Amino acid sequence: MSETIKADVILNCEGLNCPTPIIQLVNRVKEMQSGQIIYMTATDPGCPADIKGFTKSSGHILLESSSIKKIFTFYIQVK
Numbered sequence: 001m002s003e004t005i006k007a008d009v010i011l012n013c014e015g016l017n018c019p020t021p022i023i024q025l026v027n028r029v030k031e032m033q034s035g036q037i038i039y040m041t042a043t044d045p046g047c048p049a050d051i052k053g054f055t056k057s058s059g060h061i062l063l064e065s066s067s068i069k070k071i072f073t074f075y076i077q078v079k
Contacts, residue, residue, distance in 0.1 A: 005063055005075045007039035008032070014043045014071060022050045025076075029060065032078045037063065040074045047072050 011028050013021035021042045028038060040051075048065065051074050055062040063075040 005037060005039075007075065008036040009038045011038055011040040013047075014041050016042065016044060018044050018046045018050065021047050022054060025051070025054065029058075029076070029078055034078055036078050038074075038076050038078065040076065042072045042074075043070060044072075047074075051076070 009028060009032060011024060013024055016024070021040070021044055025038070025040055032038065044050075048067070051062060051065065054060070055076060059079040061077040061079065063077055065072065065074045067073070
């Protein structure tokens with residue numbers, strides 16, 4: 001996790017295949033308030049593209065993303 005970004009919610013989608021990670025993200029974001037940050041981890045190789053598309057179409061902000069040893073991490077701020 002980033003030491004500079006504080007997450008309000010942590011969502012672990014490791015081991016889940018498409019489309020489950022993005023579905024879980026969408027459902028969790030619906031429960032959050034504007035300005036909150038969700039930290040998500042996933043192992044599905046399609047997740048980076050899915051997250052970019054989701055944030056672009058929804059208006060949520062992808063603050064940071066990275067990949068370490070096939071684990072993708074995302075910090076997303078809810079609009």
